[in-house]
Amino acid sequence: MALSKESIGKQLSTFPFTIERVKVKEFLSAIGETSPIFHDPQAAQQAGFRDTPIPPTFQTSALFWGYPDFWKDMQSMGIDIKRLLHLKEEYTYHQTLYPGDALQCRVTVADIKSGKMDMVTFETVFLREGTPAITALMTIVVPPEASHE
Template sequence: MGSLVKEDVKMKPFSFTIERGKIREFAMAIGDRNPIYYDVDIARKEGYRDIPIPPTFPTAIEMWGGLDFETLIELFGLDPLKVLHGGQEYRYMGELCAGDTVTAAPKLISSFEKRNLRFITIGIHYKNIDGNDVLYSESTIIERGRTQK
């Protein structure tokens, strides 16, 4: 079970400014009707600085911010018809709200093959504008039916 990706794979850091409209769109897409994602006054009454992000919103930051599906396909030489989302984990270390700008530093954690499946795990550290850690995201991509070249 050796690595299938060169150790020197570098993913570009990116920045993203969180917008109220994107939070609203995301909440609507996942069917979350909690008013804190739609109304800044309600969010502030609940103790937030502004409209907070839903718990799984970092996936949207990655896709809109620079680590989209096409980039991953190209970077790792994946067959898009065989790719599955294998898992996702978020660790929050701070609050993220509309108006915040985060800088993301993605890094390849591991890549291996097992039972004709290729597993690629990517970790992303997010910092706020003050340079403080606010979030860590880790995702696993699975490519099924992998054939050695």
């Protein structure tokens, strides 16, 4: 199915997400990250952080837990969510984030390429006190249906 390019630039959602310490711990455990700076506030402080920081990919949790309608909204755009694959994920870091930080997250449709393969890029800006802390670009692709040649 061809996707309409009308959605380019559209804001899909803006939602709050507070970084919970236990959620970060669960994430660290799931990815096998054992470095003391993420687990022990004292070790973090010795390394120059004010508390245990979040690891470099934790913000994906803010997106999926903070915006559970993401899948439904992708479907509304005409994306076949049963067949989509994650193609790219690009992060730019502006500030370190910590447990307790109250984020405002803004998701927009950054780009749509429609053709044999539909490709959509979503931009999520994670703001703390109005200032971007992390910018994320997620590109998904819907491969063509098997042609049964």
